[in-house]
Amino acid sequence: GAGVSQTPSNKVTEKGKYVELRCDPISGHTALYWYRxxxxxxxxxxxxxxxxxxxxxxxxxxxxxxxxRPEGSVSTLKIQRTERGDSAVYLCASSLISLGDTEAFFGQGTRLTVV
Amino acid sequence: AQSVTQLDSHVSVSEGTPVLLRCNYSSSYSPSLFWYVQHPNKGLQLLLKYTSAATLVKGINGFEAEFKKSETSFHLTKPSAHMSDAAEYFCVVSDREGAQKLVFGQGTRLTINP
Structure with missing residues (x-):
């Protein structure tokens, strides 16, 4: 795709459950970052x-x-035994090489709500 | 260690008047500095970046920022605010020769009054 894609866009889970958040970086970008x-x-x-x-x-x-990030492209952020304090927007970004030389492009994020 | 301080959590200006968003940084190495904008329900977008070339950096949508090493500042300005500039703005520092990560400030919410 043209940009960084994150799925799901929203995730509501119960306290104690396990969640996976997925990030598809821009094709060819070797560097990938997760932020909260x-x-x-x-x-x-x-x-x-x-x-x-x-x-x-x-x-x-x-x-x-x-x-x-097993194949150097898609990445998955995994959270075990979720807690209410884990509620946040999880952002993924990718860049061509490294930050010193190039821009990081951000996805729109996954909003995680732990209830 | 790197850090960023955005001096104002909220700035409010009238449409057509100048915008000034203040940022001070701390870095052990030669820093790269960035300003990102975040509109509601949209991803972070790069406005401009400084990476040791010209100290006055021009970005998108009429924004610019000046790197002042002596003051450790990287303030963002725009001569004339537009309603579409209303958003959250983040000053960001990266250590070009060390850790590959962006360190964000707390953000400044810019409100434009008609």
Missing amino acids: QSLGQGPEFLIYFQGTGAADDSGLPNDRFFAV
Whole structure:
């Protein structure tokens, strides 16, 4: 597609359930990022992939959060045993190489609500 | 460590008057600096970026920003506000030689009065 695609656009889940959020980056972009944006805040970094590997996962808040990118394209953010505090908009971005040289393009996000 | 401080959480101006959104940054390395705009129910869109070339950077929709190293500032300006400029604006810093991640400010909500 022309831009970064995230599915679903909205997800409501019960506390304690497992959720998966999907990101389709722009074709050919090797770098992929996940961010989390809580209400009234700026996006916060979660994890960065270069190709298939997680080059920096220092932003993941705890071990309930995990992300994969097995073929270097689509990525899935996985959250186990969801908590109400996980409610936020989860943003995915991709860039051609790395941020120093090129722009990051953002998807419209997945709004996760944990009830 | 990098950080960004947006000095105003909310700015309100009248249509046709100048816009000034203030941003100060902190970075251990030579930074790249960006301004992103977020309209309601839309994705983040890049307005402009500074990556060590000209210190005055021109972006889309008539916006520009000036990198001032001595003041560690990267304020966003526009000579004449339009109703369509109403949105949330984020100042962002990236460490060009280190960690590959964007660090966002808290955002400034821009309201345009008719």
